[in-house]
Amino acid sequence: MEGGCDHITHVHDVKHPTKRQCDECVPMGARWVHLRTCQECGTTLCCDSSPNKHASRHARTVHHPVVASAEPGERWLYCYPDEAYVEY
Numbered sequence: 001m002e003g004g005c006d007h008i009t010h011v012h013d014v015k016h017p018t019k020r021q022c023d024e025c026v027p028m029g030a031r032w033v034h035l036r037t038c039q040e041c042g043t044t045l046c047c048d049s050s051p052n053k054h055a056s057r058h059a060r061t062v063h064h065p066v067v068a069s070a071e072p073g074e075r076w077l078y079c080y081p082d083e084a085y086v087e088y
């Protein structure tokens, strides 16, 4: 992989969402725009266009760098600390 991200290269089997909902917005009754699935623990959280930005907060607080889009038809991975984007 070019660009200095070692995280995405370690993703072999892309994790997909078990439910198409943000695991942290649902108990809060909050809304989201798009969903991302953490490639370390498989939790599905909301994107940075959503009011609560749970996916990037999760990446920072528990150091799980890579998410996959959980949107139907989108096939890409993103590493937050390296700002690396890869389609698969």
Ligand SMILES: [Zn+2]
Binding pocket: 004, 005, 006, 007, 008, 065, 079, 080, 081, 082, 084
């Ligand atoms: Zn990375």
Ligand SMILES: [Zn+2]
Binding pocket: 022, 023, 024, 025, 032, 045, 046, 050, 052, 053, 054, 055
């Ligand atoms: Zn959320």
Ligand SMILES: [Zn+2]
Binding pocket: 038, 039, 040, 041, 042, 043, 058, 062, 064
């Ligand atoms: Zn995680």
